[in-house]
Amino acid sequence: MATTTIQVPRETRDHLAELAKERGVSIGQLVADLAAEQLTAAQRAERLAADREVVRRVIGVDISDEEFEGAPDVLGNIYKIAAEKARAARGNAA
Structure with a gap:
């Protein structure tokens, strides 16, 4: 699977890292899961x-x-x- 880089403020990255850790997933998987929950x-x-x-x-x-x-x-x-x-x-x- 191809990946990409998303630039976010350091505070956002740290927050995402904490959420991912709590859920036992990577930041990338967390972002993918969050995006999948949102409808266009x-x-x-x-x-x-x-x-x-x-x-x-x-x-x-x-x-x-x-x-x-x-x-x-x-x-x-x-x-x-x-x-x-x-x-x-x-x-x-x-």
Whole structure:
């Protein structure tokens, strides 16, 4: 496998070295793993399109992309409700 050199500030290199050591991998493998976790804009768009097709197939309704864009953020709303309940629970425990 061909390799290349990436120039980063010394502090960044040291931080990457510590993370790699903790995970038992080389800095190169750590950087490769971190990069593999990040999707490009094209990959995100492809995943979104595929996810929308699954939703259309599961619910059996042909929802347009515009309708998806205008739909409420159900998952975001669930997170907000959960966060509010967690804050309330902490407040009652204090």
